[in-house]
Every structure is written in structure tokens, then in C-alpha cells.
Amino acid sequence: MTTMIPRRKSRIRQRNEDAILKAAEIVFAQRGFGAATTAEIAKRAGIPKANLHYYFNTKEDLYTQVLENILGTWLTAADDFNEDQDPKSALENYIRTKIELSRTRPEASKIFAKEIISGAPFLKDHLRGDINPWLEEKTRIFQSWIAQGKMAQVNVPHLFFLIWSMTQTYADFSTQISIVLDKEKLEKKDFDTACDMILSMVFALCNLN
Amino acid sequence: MTTMIPRRKSRIRQRNEDAILKAAEIVFAQRGFGAATTAEIAKRAGIPKANLHYYFNTKEDLYTQVLENILGTWLTAADDFNEDQDPKSALENYIRTKIELSRTRPEASKIFAKEIISGAPFLKDHLRGDINPWLEEKTRIFQSWIAQGKMAQVNVPHLFFLIWSMTQTYADFSTQISIVLDKEKLEKKDFDTACDMILSMVFALCNLN
DNA sequence: GTCTATACTGGGATAGAC
DNA sequence: GTCTATCCCAGTATAGAC
Structure with missing residues (x-):
């Protein structure tokens, strides 16, 4: 279990994940889960389409993450x-x-x-x-x-x-x-x-x- | 211009179009335009998928028709x-x-x-x-x-x-x-x-x- | 006039390169 | 650890059969 230690995310990973999540929020808002495409999200985030799947395995993972983030601000605010x-x-x-x-x-x-x-x-x-x-x-x-x-x-x-x-x-x-x-x-x-x-x-x- | 006369729709056409429109309303409501599939609409309407495209050339045509119908009831009611x-x-x-x-x-x-x-x-x-x-x-x-x-x-x-x-x-x-x-x-x-x-x-x- | 086998495209995901 | 060429499937639309 080498990954149990909550290692700090590399700077490059942090930057890319943030860009993807921000782009995803806009695209999911306009299109909804089903009609949104990872291609559009990737483009908006400024990274190659296939690369997005390295940071978020599936479109569903990405969507879930976006929902969780929103729910957080929502309930605390x-x-x-x-x-x-x-x-x-x-x-x-x-x-x-x-x-x-x-x-x-x-x-x-x-x-x-x-x-x-x-x-x-x-x-x-x-x-x-x-x-x-x-x-x-x-x-x-x-x-x-x-x-x-x-x-x-x-x-x-x-x-x-x-x-x-x-x-x-x-x-x-x-x-x-x-x-x-x-x-x-x-x-x-x-x-x-x-x-x-x-x-x-x-x-x-x-x-x- | 043989089709200028507003010929009565054949009974079979009428029935199929109605079934498609009714099914489309449910599917578009749940999925939205982009995520809806003509396959799901056809299935719900009880006709073969490809057949739907005979009655409504494109998915867009079908969606537009559904919107028009709704707008009608809406504004008059x-x-x-x-x-x-x-x-x-x-x-x-x-x-x-x-x-x-x-x-x-x-x-x-x-x-x-x-x-x-x-x-x-x-x-x-x-x-x-x-x-x-x-x-x-x-x-x-x-x-x-x-x-x-x-x-x-x-x-x-x-x-x-x-x-x-x-x-x-x-x-x-x-x-x-x-x-x-x-x-x-x-x-x-x-x-x-x-x-x-x-x-x-x-x-x-x-x-x- | 009605229906369907089939072509074509775009999108999600991965195997493997760097 | 990061990235991308490629695969495969799902989905729309059509050419042609009935």
C-alpha cells in the first residue's frame, strides 16, 4: 500500500486537474452529463482530448467530482x-x-x-x-x-x-x-x-x- | 406540384407520427436534445429505430416539432x-x-x-x-x-x-x-x-x- | 407509401510511447 | 509520471428493398 500516504499532488497535475474541472463546470452546465463531450471539455481546458482521460479515468468520474465540489460550497454557504x-x-x-x-x-x-x-x-x-x-x-x-x-x-x-x-x-x-x-x-x-x-x-x- | 393539395395523412402515418411525438416528449424531457437518442425514442414508440427517420428526417426536425407543439398549448392555455x-x-x-x-x-x-x-x-x-x-x-x-x-x-x-x-x-x-x-x-x-x-x-x- | 440493412461519423476509453 | 495514436462502439442518417 505505497499510496496510503496522502502525497502532495505534483504541480503539473494540480494545474491540469484544476483547468479540467473549471472547464467541465461550464460544459456540463450548458450540455448536461449525457450531451457533454470530453473533447469539448479538454479543448476548453487547453489540453489534448485523450490527456483528460489520464487525469479522470471516465467522464462519469469527472462529473461526479464536479457535483461533489458544488455540493460542498452549496451546503456550507x-x-x-x-x-x-x-x-x-x-x-x-x-x-x-x-x-x-x-x-x-x-x-x-x-x-x-x-x-x-x-x-x-x-x-x-x-x-x-x-x-x-x-x-x-x-x-x-x-x-x-x-x-x-x-x-x-x-x-x-x-x-x-x-x-x-x-x-x-x-x-x-x-x-x-x-x-x-x-x-x-x-x-x-x-x-x-x-x-x-x-x-x-x-x-x-x-x-x- | 402534386403535393400542394393538403392531402389527408394516411392512417398509418398519423398513428406512427403520434406515437413518435409522444415518445419523443418523454425522452427529450429526461435527456435533453443532445443526450436523447433516436433509438430510445423509437423503442418507446414501438417502431424500429431506422423507421423513425422515415417520418422525421432528422432528430432536429423531431425536436423542433415537439417544441412547437408545446409552445402551442402553452401560449393558448x-x-x-x-x-x-x-x-x-x-x-x-x-x-x-x-x-x-x-x-x-x-x-x-x-x-x-x-x-x-x-x-x-x-x-x-x-x-x-x-x-x-x-x-x-x-x-x-x-x-x-x-x-x-x-x-x-x-x-x-x-x-x-x-x-x-x-x-x-x-x-x-x-x-x-x-x-x-x-x-x-x-x-x-x-x-x-x-x-x-x-x-x-x-x-x-x-x-x- | 412504408420499412430496414448498412454506411459513416464522432466520441469514450486504452495500450503503449515518451 | 505524463501524454497520445489508435481502437471500438453507439448513434444518426440513407440507399435501396418491399
Whole structure:
């Protein structure tokens, strides 16, 4: 077992893997797993196609790696609310964080969206293993806030479905939104407008004014 | 020009085309254009793979046809509100219709979602040509309601982005939602719950209570 | 008019070179 | 340890049979 020691990756390996992963995120976002080609990813990463298969044995390995990375940032970035806060600022922080993720990492959101729409062939286990427990814990927190009369009685899982959809649509459907708003790409101020509207709606629903 | 007369399609052709289109909708929804294979569509339609190419020359032709069909139902189903109505019932009708479409034709919604997330390579022209004018007209109507003090001042395009996202998420993300709610598939009552919440939020935002 | 055997292409993966 | 010539299969499309 000579490889048990977590040897430092060679500089060249590090550089190439990073380039591949970055390229893969863009290509997978646009094409989805099935339609993406290792050729396109390699080209975008600036390495020969066949070389990509040296660093990532299969296309599936590469895709899985990309999903894991995204899931990491995702769950850590939006996990900072707890029972001691008040519901209004907890929700506000969460929604602002989600909108900011959509603005700064739209590809990540798109990859997720396509994966789920396809029936989550790769993410189903993660949905059950990571996201479900996460939501159950949050639901518990909200239930206690409701019991304490700090907010209105709402269906908590559905509240999250709606928040997810509203915040992520500005990443996933940016093409359509850009066309309607007649601009090359969405600006910070569009996300701010959206965020304000979402907050109003959610606060009203939860009776937090 | 013997074919100028719009001859009735033969019965066998009609039957096969219908079967192919129906199968295509399911496969394109799950895979997207690029990853879908004509073989899988043919198999699902119950005809030999090569035969499909007799009825639809190219995969692109088939996909375009599917998109057109969807766009048809889409635009007609949700186009029945005008200046003379009051904003509350207009919005309620629209949202109920959208939710009903998500419930009864989830594949259609998924195909659209994937197409847009991919940058709308096939739909870009339709977005500019059909959907944009549609939204512009609706925006005009809402502006007049706002001017008459019948509802609060809201950003109309963004209001639609949010309504679209909330209503469509129950079709597009049904896999995730089913897992969270721990059921095989979504029931009518889940859509009803969602609809009520969406209506509450939208009415509150527009000050329609 | 309807169907299928077959050609051709592009893409994932590997054996072996450097 | 790094890279690439090459293989093989899957997938679209067609030429020609029925």
C-alpha cells in the first residue's frame, strides 16, 4: 500500500486537474452529463482530448467530482442559521446567500438543475443523504418558531421549494430573463430587485413585518 | 406540384407520427436534445429505430416539432386575461392554469427548462418573437391597473419570472420534491398546497387582499 | 407509401510511447 | 509520471428493398 500516504499532488497535475474541472463546470452546465463531450471539455481546458482521460479515468468520474465540489460550497454557504436567531433575519440571510450564489456561480446552479430534471441519476443518494436531513433540521427549527408564535403557520418544506425555485431561476433561466429584459447579461441590480421582491413575498407569507 | 393539395395523412402515418411525438416528449424531457437518442425514442414508440427517420428526417426536425407543439398549448392555455378583468382574478386564473399545466404536462415543462438552461439554442427566436410580445402586452395591462390604483406598484416582468419559477418548479424538480416529501410521485393535493401558498405570496406583494 | 440493412461519423476509453 | 495514436462502439442518417 505505497499510496496510503496522502502525497502532495505534483504541480503539473494540480494545474491540469484544476483547468479540467473549471472547464467541465461550464460544459456540463450548458450540455448536461449525457450531451457533454470530453473533447469539448479538454479543448476548453487547453489540453489534448485523450490527456483528460489520464487525469479522470471516465467522464462519469469527472462529473461526479464536479457535483461533489458544488455540493460542498452549496451546503456550507447556506448553513448558517439556527434556533437562537429570529426567523426574519434567518430567512433574509438565507435568501440573500442563495441569490448571491445564483449570481456568482450560475453554472453550478445549472448543473444541479439539469441533474434533477433528468431524475437525479447521480444525485439521488445525496438528496436522501445530505439535503433531506438538512431540510428536516431546518423544518424543526421553523416549527419551534411557529410554536412560539414568532411567525405564521406555514408549510415549511413547500416554503423552501418556493424559495429555491425563485432564487435559482435567476441562474438557471438567465438566458430567458436576459432576453426579456433586453440586455446582454444580468446585472447586480437585477438580482437586488429580485431579492427585494422575494423577501417581501416570503415575509408576508410568514407574517414577519 | 402534386403535393400542394393538403392531402389527408394516411392512417398509418398519423398513428406512427403520434406515437413518435409522444415518445419523443418523454425522452427529450429526461435527456435533453443532445443526450436523447433516436433509438430510445423509437423503442418507446414501438417502431424500429431506422423507421423513425422515415417520418422525421432528422432528430432536429423531431425536436423542433415537439417544441412547437408545446409552445402551442402553452401560449393558448395561459392567454385568457385582459384589461377588463380585475387584477386579482386575472392573477389567480393565470397561476392556477400554470400549476395545472405543471401537474398534467410535466414533460413539456421539463423540455422547456432544459432548452432554456442550455442557452435556448432552438427557442431563442421564439422567445423574442412570441413570448416577449406576450409579456409586453401583459405588462401594459398591469401598468394600467397600477395607474388606476387597483394594485400595488410592482416590477411586472420580475413578477412573472417569479410566478413562472414557482409554478414550474413542481414539474421540473418533481424528483427532488418527491424525495423530500417521501412519496413515489406528487399528488393533486401537493399542487393545491403549493398553489395556495403562491397565491398568498403574490396577492400580498401586489396588495390584493 | 412504408420499412430496414448498412454506411459513416464522432466520441469514450486504452495500450503503449515518451 | 505524463501524454497520445489508435481502437471500438453507439448513434444518426440513407440507399435501396418491399
